[in-house]
Amino acid sequence: MLRRTIKNGLKPSIIRFCASTAGSASKPMKKIVDANETTATGQYINQVSKPYTVTTYARPNLVLTHGKGSYIYDLENRKYIDFTAGIAVTCLGHSNEDISSIISDQSKKLIHCSNLYYNLPAGELVSKIINKTKESGGLHNASRVFLCNSGTEANEAAMKFARKYAKQQNPNKIEFITFENSFHGRSLGALSLTPNEKYQKPFSPLIPGVHIAKPNDIESVKSLISKDKTCGVIIEPIQGEGGVNTIDSNFLIELRKLCDENNVILIYDEIQCGLGRTGKLWAHSYLPKEGHPDIVTMAKALGNGFPIGATMITDKIESQLQVGDHGTTYGGNPLGSRIGSYVIDTISDTEFLNEVNEKSTKFINKLTEIANENNDKILKIKGKGLLLGIQFKSEVDINKIVENCRQYGLLIITAGMNTIRLVPALNIGNDAINEGLEILEQSIKEYK
Numbered sequence: 001m002l003r004r005t006i007k008n009g010l011k012p013s014i015i016r017f018c019a020s021t022a023g024s025a026s027k028p029m030k031k032i033v034d035a036n037e038t039t040a041t042g043q044y045i046n047q048v049s050k051p052y053t054v055t056t057y058a059r060p061n062l063v064l065t066h067g068k069g070s071y072i073y074d075l076e077n078r079k080y081i082d083f084t085a086g087i088a089v090t091c092l093g094h095s096n097e098d099i100s101s102i103i104s105d106q107s108k109k110l111i112h113c114s115n116l117y118y119n120l121p122a123g124e125l126v127s128k129i130i131n132k133t134k135e136s137g138g139l140h141n142a143s144r145v146f147l148c149n150s151g152t153e154a155n156e157a158a159m160k161f162a163r164k165y166a167k168q169q170n171p172n173k174i175e176f177i178t179f180e181n182s183f184h185g186r187s188l189g190a191l192s193l194t195p196n197e198k199y200q201k202p203f204s205p206l207i208p209g210v211h212i213a214k215p216n217d218i219e220s221v222k223s224l225i226s227k228d229k230t231c232g233v234i235i236e237p238i239q240g241e242g243g244v245n246t247i248d249s250n251f252l253i254e255l256r257k258l259c260d261e262n263n264v265i266l267i268y269d270e271i272q273c274g275l276g277r278t279g280k281l282w283a284h285s286y287l288p289k290e291g292h293p294d295i296v297t298m299a300k301a302l303g304n305g306f307p308i309g310a311t312m313i314t315d316k317i318e319s320q321l322q323v324g325d326h327g328t329t330y331g332g333n334p335l336g337s338r339i340g341s342y343v344i345d346t347i348s349d350t351e352f353l354n355e356v357n358e359k360s361t362k363f364i365n366k367l368t369e370i371a372n373e374n375n376d377k378i379l380k381i382k383g384k385g386l387l388l389g390i391q392f393k394s395e396v397d398i399n400k401i402v403e404n405c406r407q408y409g410l411l412i413i414t415a416g417m418n419t420i421r422l423v424p425a426l427n428i429g430n431d432a433i434n435e436g437l438e439i440l441e442q443s444i445k446e447y448k
């Protein structure tokens with residue numbers, strides 16, 4: 001695809017460059033200077049991509065072409081250690097061979113057939129999600145799954161299901177409670193639950209009746225919740241984008257109780273923190289059933305990069321839904337479902353999860369050492385499993401550290417509260433962990 005675009009849009013010299021570097025890998029360079037205007041990267045960005053792409057993200061001059069496991073390569077054929085996993089998505093690494101085989105096999109059978117009919121992989125995936133969830137100590141009364149294509153769609157479905165359930169009791173029961181520093185997606189419904197002025201302001205008015213509570217402060221929720229008006233409360237058990245903030249277990253148990261007292265649907269958004277990332281299948285698998293929600297939303301890791309999302313609900317909600325209430329063209333397509341089944345089988349395995357915990361300990365030990373050595377810059381290490389954050393003092397410009405890491409050959413991302421976020425593949429190897437943490441340490445040390 002990339003090569004075709006280049007052939008269509010670039011000079012022959014650039015085509016030759018791409019052909020000569022395709023498929024080979026150079027050793028990581030000591031310090032990589034960002035590609036300038038005259039390179040293949042600069043020309044691709046400025047002539048082919050940027051002039052035609054809708055403005056969304058601020059991006060460095062980096063065009064990624066291929067990856068293997070936890071390593072990724074750019075158009076200049078430079079190698080990077082990937083601690084981003086496409087924002088907590090490629091949990092089983094880039095170019096996973098089993099997943100490639102599944103894609104190849106299923107693409108020769110059936111990619112898509114719509115939800116007007118049943119297909120075999122979709123049924124297999126939803127039954128696996130339910131059964132593995134229960135086996136993992138997650139949502140004890142999980143009953144049904146709606147398959148879709150992204151995180152924001154999974155949350156839209158959750159919002160609609162909460163509304164449908166609540167409106168059966170009282171047509172005015174339509175309001176939601178969300179939390180400071182949370183992120184639930186970019187579609188208008190999910191965006192309404194994402195209290196970030198930068199994201200919301202250009203698109204307001206959003207849906208009415210959304211109230212913002214403080215995480216870990218049950219009194220703030222009590223002051224907002226209403227039996228007559230509130231239909232749903234949504235929370236990430238560990239906030240990802242907001243700064244890798246772990247929500248207290250006791251708070252979640254109290255929140256469950258409060259929702260029950262007010263007949264309000266409790267939604268856990270596990271789009272980033274779920275699917276093995278915390279060392280259990282779900283972040284809420286650590287909680288007793290008194291802390292379980294009514295709905296769990298998931299996406300990201302479920303497709304290892306293939307777009308997929310899902311909304312898991314209990315019978316309480318399913319009993320209120322009717323044919324035609326909700327739908328999707330692509331959701332539950334056979335190709336995505338086959339991939340999802342493979343991912344969930346792999347990451348729910350106890351041995352796999354034990355290894356995630358071992359890798360996590362390795363990360364946390366080294367990060368703690370780095371934090372102690374740099375206590376003039378770092379406030380604390382946060383998170384769980386392989387969803388980890390380094391919170392810096394407010395005067396530290398973390399974008400400079402991200403840039404320095406990139407130039408040394410390590411990709412990392414930021415989150416809210418001046419935090420650097422590490423979300424590597426769950427099967428990252430020890431070499432990549434050690435090399436990456438060495439670069440991170442060096443880059444933090446060099447920050448002045």
Ligand SMILES: Cc1ncc(COP(=O)(O)O)c(C=O)c1O
Nearest residue numbers: 150151152183184185240271272
């Ligand atoms: C917790 C959480 N919810 C929802 C979303 C939105 O997912 P998507 O970008 O797939 O729509 C994200 C994405 O970062 C997320 O981290």
